[in-house]
Amino acid sequence: MNKNYESTRDNSINITSKQAILNGISDDGGLYVWPGLDEVSIDLSQICSQTYQENAFTILSALLPDYTEEELKDCISNAYTNTFAAADVTPVRKVGDVYVLELFHGPTSAFKDVALTLLPQLMQKALRSANQKALILTATSGDTGKAALSGFKDVDDIDICVFYPHNKVSAIQYRQMATQEGKNVKVYAIEGNFDDAQSQVKKLFLDEELNAYAKEHATLLTSANSINVGRLVPQVVYYFESYKYLVNQGVIQLGEEVSFSVPTGNFGDVLAGYYASLMGLPVKKFYVASNANKVLTDFISTGTYDRNREFIQTISPSMDILISSNLERLLYYMSGKDTALIKEYMDSLSKTGKYTVSAEILEKIQAKFGCGYVDDTKTKQVIKETYDETKIVLDPHTAIGYSVAKENVERPIVSLATASPYKFSQDVLAALGVEEKDEWKAMKLLTEYCQDPAPVQLACLEEKEILHKDVISVEQMKVVVKEQIHD
Numbered sequence: 187m188n189k190n191y192e193s194t195r196d197n198s199i200n201i202t203s204k205q206a207i208l209n210g211i212s213d214d215g216g217l218y219v220w221p222g223l224d225e226v227s228i229d230l231s232q233i234c235s236q237t238y239q240e241n242a243f244t245i246l247s248a249l250l251p252d253y254t255e256e257e258l259k260d261c262i263s264n265a266y267t268n269t270f271a272a273a274d275v276t277p278v279r280k281v282g283d284v285y286v287l288e289l290f291h292g293p294t295s296a297f298k299d300v301a302l303t304l305l306p307q308l309m310q311k312a313l314r315s316a317n318q319k320a321l322i323l324t325a326t327s328g329d330t331g332k333a334a335l336s337g338f339k340d341v342d343d344i345d346i347c348v349f350y351p352h353n354k355v356s357a358i359q360y361r362q363m364a365t366q367e368g369k370n371v372k373v374y375a376i377e378g379n380f381d382d383a384q385s386q387v388k389k390l391f392l393d394e395e396l397n398a399y400a401k402e403h404a405t406l407l408t409s410a411n412s413i414n415v416g417r418l419v420p421q422v423v424y425y426f427e428s429y430k431y432l433v434n435q436g437v438i439q440l441g442e443e444v445s446f447s448v449p450t451g452n453f454g455d456v457l458a459g460y461y462a463s464l465m466g467l468p469v470k471k472f473y474v475a476s477n478a479n480k481v482l483t484d485f486i487s488t489g490t491y492d493r494n495r496e497f498i499q500t501i502s503p504s505m506d507i508l509i510s511s512n513l514e515r516l517l518y519y520m521s522g523k524d525t526a527l528i529k530e531y532m533d534s535l536s537k538t539g540k541y542t543v544s545a546e547i548l549e550k551i552q553a554k555f556g557c558g559y560v561d562d563t564k565t566k567q568v569i570k571e572t573y574d575e576t577k578i579v580l581d582p583h584t585a586i587g588y589s590v591a592k593e594n595v596e597r598p599i600v601s602l603a604t605a606s607p608y609k610f611s612q613d614v615l616a617a618l619g620v621e622e623k624d625e626w627k628a629m630k631l632l633t634e635y636c637q638d639p640a641p642v643q644l645a646c647l648e649e650k651e652i653l654h655k656d657v658i659s660v661e662q663m664k665v666v667v668k669e670q671i672h673d
């Protein structure tokens with residue numbers, strides 16, 4: 187079996203998983219994939235008798251073969267010891283007849299913590315092998331920035347710089363980032379919107395002068411967003427964990443199929459589930475749940491991916507996205523790893539904003555993937571109804587996945603819960619019928635509805651000192667990045 191990674195757009199690329207994690211994205215614009223993935227076979231009975239950390243080791247050693255046993259065990263222990271409020275990291279809670287997999291008990295109360303606690307560890311080991319340091323540049327619309335700051339804070343050999351749009355993140359997200367401690371972190375508000383920040387970060391990655399300057403200081407400029415292999419593989423683990431729960435609770439027998447419903451934006455989370463199924467997890471169907479930006483619902487229904495449409499701002503902002511980057515990896519596997527064909531589709535996407543897959547590929551996708559979308563009005567209804575019927579409060583993203591799970595007949599079904607309702611207190615409270623303009627008052631009022639208290643790291647934000655006050659122009663971004671590069 188070939189142990190190395192190639193690009194979705196070029197099968198002559200052949201690099202180790204460590205290098206793939208350091209590079210983030212392939213020079214040809216493609217994403218790193220491992221052709222041997224569907225030859226892996228994970229022993230389910232072993233999974234059902236192991237702890238979360240042991241299962242993470244079993245799965246990561248299959249996916250990242252060039253890391254040593256000692257390196258992986260060290261990474262996993264650093265990432266998941268005392269960082270998640272739940273002892274089993276990603277607990278399952280039955281809500282109605284749906285099994286809700288709670289992924290939000292990490293340090294920043296969003297599911298991105300599961301991957302962003304581990305990625306810095308994996309990156310650090312890879313840097314040591316390459317004798318380098320790294321500077322992570324991240325543009326964020328809110329959630330990723332905080333999870334990345336928290337994950338990379340005080341990690342040796344790595345610095346991080348986060349850019350968010352000034353006055354365009356929620357009160358809680360602003361506080362989460364502006365109060366971030368750590369000797370290796372910098373946070374800037376940008377005059378502009380998220381796209382301005384993201385485009386400039388992409389330009390900086392390609393800036394020859396800046397890269398040469400970084401190289402002189404043995405520093406690699408890289409990113410922590412969800413196209414990095416190192417963000418994807420930690421997410422495979424909790425699909426197996428939820429299966430372990432269902433077997434050990436006697437809901438299913440070992441080997442029986444389950445289905446999953448996943449609130450989706452960039453297609454990273456649901457793709458990790460598909461990876462789990464390629465590695466032997468018995469899955470009947472994955473439901474891709476979208477908000478009003480329903481590019482993926484249309485794609486799975488028709489075979490045409492078309493981003494030429496209005497961008498809609500919703501109450502599930504982490505799913506407001508029109509280019510679901512990780513879909514490219516699904517197409518790679520569904521096309522029988524036809525990298526020339528994927529390159530054609532992606533060239534078409536960048537030139538015309540759309541592409542249409544072959545009838546054969548569409549049929550294969552539809553056999554494994556269902557879809558559905560939920561707009562803001564319905565999202566609020568679902569939050570209210572679920573609370574009335576079960577006394578459980580869902581966040582807007584989670585409510586979308588839950589709603590799509592309810593609408594479909596497949597059972598048992600696991601629905602992924604991606605954020606704490608407290609992270610979106612105002613909108614959730616409004617869905618429950620209470621309007622409160624002050625975010626902190628809203629958080630306090632919400633505790634009367636939720637079974638769990640507000641996570642300490644959110645509740646204490648109001649009192650924390652603001653450490654990052656700089657508001658800069660897009661042009662100044664290069665200057666501040668340069669200042670953060672050192673020997």
Ligand SMILES: *Cc1c(COP(=O)(O)O)cnc(C)c1O
Binds near residue numbers: 298455504583604
């Ligand atoms: C990022 C995010 C999502 C979407 O996940 P993808 O991997 O981008 O599909 C859903 N919910 C929340 C709360 C998120 O932060």
